[in-house]
Amino acid sequence: MKFLADENIDRPIVDRLRSDGHSVLYIVEMEPSVSDEQVIQEANRESAMLITSDKDFGELVFRLGHVLAGVILIRLAGLTPQRKADIVSAVIKEHHMELAGNFAVITSGIVRIRRS
Numbered sequence: 001m002k003f004l005a006d007e008n009i010d011r012p013i014v015d016r017l018r019s020d021g022h023s024v025l026y027i028v029e030m031e032p033s034v035s036d037e038q039v040i041q042e043a044n045r046e047s048a049m050l051i052t053s054d055k056d057f058g059e060l061v062f063r064l065g066h067v068l069a070g071v072i073l074i075r076l077a078g079l080t081p082q083r084k085a086d087i088v089s090a091v092i093k094e095h096h097m098e099l100a101g102n103f104a105v106i107t108s109g110i111v112r113i114r115r116s
Contacts, residue, residue, distance in 0.1 A: 001022050001023070001049060001092065001096060001099075001100075002022070002023040002024075002025075002046065002047065002048040002049065002069075003017060003022055003023070003024045003025070003048055003049050003050070003051050003072075004024075004025045004026075004027070004039070004042060004043040004046060004048040004049070004050050004051070005017075005024055005025065005026045005027065005028075005051045005052075006027055006039055006050065006051065006052035006053070006054060007026075007027040007028045007032050007033070007034075008052060008053045008054055009026070009051055009052065009053065009074070010081035010084055010085070011026075011028075011081070012081040012082050012084070012085040013051070013074075013081065013084055013085045013088050014026050015085070016085035016086070016088070016089050017051075017085075017088070017089065017092070020089055020092070020093075022092070023048075025042070025046060025048060027039060027042075030042070036054065036056055036057065036060060039052075040057075040060065040068060043068055043069065044068060044069070047069050048069055049068070049069045049070035049071065049072060049099060049100065050068055050069075050070070050071045050072070051071075051072045051074065051088070052071065052072070052073060052074070053073065053074045053075065054073075055073065057071055057073065058071075058073065058103065061103055062103070069100065069101065070099050070100050070101050070102055070103070070104070071102075071103045071104065072088070072091075072092075072099065072104045072105075072106060073103070073104065073105045073106070074088060074106050075105060075106065075107045076106065076107065076108060079108070087106060087108075088106060091104070091106050091111050095111060095113065098113050099113065101115075102114060102115050103115075
């Protein structure tokens, strides 16, 4: 799968997804401090699913109608970056068919996937 990782995503998550064989663009490596609108534009330009921990993307997708290849919102506060990477990797492996074009929220023990 192809992902665009927002700058608020821990590097171990990016590294883990890359080692899993995914193509991962990382805002930190591209153009840090860009606006959410620019992140959406880049994700759409690359046809990449967005991985973020910024709840504002829920509003951009559902209230303002921005279309994306999919969004994975990571809500795993209090866990180590390595543990977060393990969880995100496992969720993508288990739910990869359901993620494309949808809005997924990953919390400890729960994955919610909603059509966007």
